[in-house]
Amino acid sequence: MEFLLASTVGLMTAAGVYLILRARTFPVVLGLSLLSYATNVFLFASGRLAIDMPPVISATAQGYTDPLPQALVLTAIVISFGMTAVIVVMALRSYLESGSDHVDGVPDRVAHENLESVPGILEDSR
């Protein structure tokens, strides 16, 4: 069972990494979603795997799994949603502004601007 879980974490990471390296914003957003799944499951698994032992105190329970990673992951899931939402809206806004959904806006122009802006810091000491 542990192998199944570890391999899914690996698979989701690989798929996520491949997608965030794409050139368009939407696949990057999907890739980030996949990476957050992988991270959340990884973090959750740090409490080790246990079946039928939810951390809800009761007289009949046979044991409890580690509650702390669960609490951390619960907030992580909600925050991942917030992050995904911000990123996708940024992607949308940048698409509306520039007319391209390339991750660098209009790719060549932006890269060029960055190169131009740097030497300016020397101007005034000349």
Next chain:
Amino acid sequence: MSLALIVMLPFLGALLPALMIRAGRNACATSTLSVSLLAFLLLLTHAPAVFRGEVVQAGWAWLPQLGLNVNFFLDGLGFFFASLILGIGLLIITYARFYLSKDDPMGSFYSYLLLFQGAMVGIVLSDNILLLLIFWELTSLSSFLLIGYWKHLPEGRQGARMALTITGAGGLSMIAGMMILGHLAGSYDLTVILQHKEAIQASPLYLPALLLILGGCFTKSAQFPFHFWLPHAMAAPTPVSAYLHSATMVKAGLFLMARLWPVLAGTDAWFYLVATTGLITMVIGAWIALFKDDLKGLLAFSTVSHLGLITFLLGLGSPMAAVAAVFHILNHATFKAALFMNAGIIDHEAGTRDIKRLGGLMALMPITGTLALLAAASMAGVPLLNGFLSKEMMLEEAARTIWLGQDWLVPLLATLGAVFSVAYSFRYIVHVFFGKTRDDYPHPPHDPPFGLWGPPALLVVLVVLIGLFPALIAGPLVATVAAAVIGGPLPDYHLALWHGFTPALFMSVIAVALGLTLLWRYPGVRAAWQTAPHPEAKAMFQACIAAAVALAQRLTHGLHNGSLQRHLAFMLGAAVVLGFTAFFEASHGPGSRPLLPATPVAIVGWLLLAAASLAVVRLHRQRMVALLTVGVIGLIVCLGFVYFSAPDLALTQISVEVVTVILLLLALNLLPKETPRESDTGRKWRDGILATLAGLGVGAACWAMITRDAETLSSYYLDKSVPGGGTNVVNVILVDFRGFDTFGEIIVLGIAALTIYALLDGALQGAVGRKLAAWVPDQKRSGDRHPMMLVVATRVMLPLALMVGAYIFLRGHNVPGGGFIAGLVVAIALIMQYMASGFGWAAQRMKVDYHALIGIGVLVAGATGIAAWLADHPFLTSTFDHFHLPLVGEFELASAMAFDTGVFLTVVGAVMLTLANLSRIGRRAECLPVPEAPMDPDLSPTLNKAQEA
């Protein structure tokens, strides 16, 4: 406590001039003056104790774990410097009132000046060396502001930058040195460090600590080869030069050498490093000063030279030399500050500081000329003035110094320095004030108002008085300060005019004679100097900076040319390399934890997830399909949480999943639906290999982790949960044990939602808004009515869904549920209304202010936390009790419930704000009118046109 107040007053008072400038320039200067005066008077109240030889201490612990305490102490040395800083500060403030022109922003000038003053006083009164370092850096920063005060002048900006670079770099070196020193002494408190001379000097770390600390002192006090920043800092207004560059900041390095003298001095390393540097600086500074035509430039290099003189005396390491150093610090502060102010007056009244354009001013400006005459003669070391006394003491010490077995070298160099010093001092007098009166001054020169000549006159009076009656005027002060520097018994010395025919007197006579000869033959000397090469420090400095910038540019652009893909690939590649390096360098063994058997259900789930992951990668160009496949993965993860005993996670995951898919669908409505093929095969392979390696690494790490047992904190939470008020441990952790985390997290969520609102709201205006209004949908709309089944079902289900939300919320503390999940469930129920009848129709009927909801949520959660303070408990301490109500029966109320309400409200608000605004954008793009009935189709004029076309 009043010690801390002396330091804090200038900082607090720094606000005053910035505010008072509205009441006029006099009010501004007066308020600044009163702040300084108050601090000065407070300092003087301690004078009796200090002169009795007591050490006044005050302070409190700040970060005791780091050894950082806010400790101040006042002994002779601290008192001496603090009174120099505050006393000369008073004169400078007065002088600056008349010096600054109407166009100069006086409020910010005085604010910077007070900041600087506070930082300087902090340095000299700090007992803790870490605290001292903080003030040390503050002087670098505030002097940067002061030097660059005339922002419109490029020299000012460049000088400020150079000063900051050099003194800042020295500050870094000093931090490292102080850390070593504190480590050696076992404490960062100066009073303790000063007791550990033997332990520190015996340590092998003594030399590195010494070098690093001297790095800080030499840069700050402009010692060779770091002296070049000081002349460039003269681009500052003259009051700044007089204050920072004669009396205070450049003396900070000297102060520190004097302060640490008892522990660091006395070794060969100290002698050869400090005395040699000082001597070289003294000679070179004086030599260059002789050829400076700018009055302030001349004074700047003369300052460098005198700082070298004092450094040399401190470097000798003998108590007698330390007394001489202290005396010369006092004398130099008086005559040099007076001279700087004098140069400012000439600049102000004659319109230039260029010696070549001046001359014959004595007749036109008799007061200024007399003051300059006295102060410069003192600088030259003419008898009956204070400069003579301490220079005599220096020559006396130099005459006895043997350097690497040579007894003639140091006396010779010291005399040489004195020769140049006499020459440039008299040049200041002769070339400016004597000679023929000219008729081509830029302004007709005349004596300034009293406000400008009063402060230097006061200093010149001191110059003369100390020179005539040294033992009476300066004796007690010098004795007290020298005792603090030496940290032991004072040597036998006399502050007197006449010591008999000593070697020093002989050297003085030679110096005056040769110095005057140099000035007499000045044109010839200058011609000889001009043929010699002069390395230009500014050019070298700028070449260094330019090289550093070029290197940084090459590195940055090589790694990151603005392309996100490239940036991410480098980052991931680095992570992969780091991870695998660590993996291959460690030992490996299988985990010992017994494994769970794989069940058929789990295998099916795994297969589905694996297939979906591959499918996303394969199909990511068709965005809709890819999105749905990601949804599938999310659902399987959710099932996994159920399977592995995490019901809360499963509930959260499934509701977040729903919301996320809706969100992405809404975004996809406006984004292109397909991704074009862009990556070439090489790029695909590169990314594929990176992804595979990353996946393998993370998977293996996960495997290694979960096949091993580990000690965890879980038993603590499991034991304390029921006494804490709930049986659902996860929820109790969230709202109680780690409530502060959760509080931070809902704030983050709220900010994320507001960010989204700002991003989208901005898209409705300006050029983007017009573009959006002209948007043509890239997909056909069905034009159907909203399905009646959905409309009816969501209306009927709304109360039910809200009830479920309330139920999940209330039970959360004991069984799976809670604020997060309830918030998501309620948000989904509300979104269903939008989906059923369209955003426009639903938005008209649900007028909830989601911004307010987020704000109320955070406030409620925060108020719950603060309520704990009222009961004298830490923030967010929770409490609970059981109550009995008729009909309802026994129930529990916990304060954590109120906190969870805050979480609930924030989550609902954040989710709804995000989705509602995305919908609003979509509607704007399609120009949809608000339909009248719940099932009317969303049809827009542009859409119809597009479809007809």
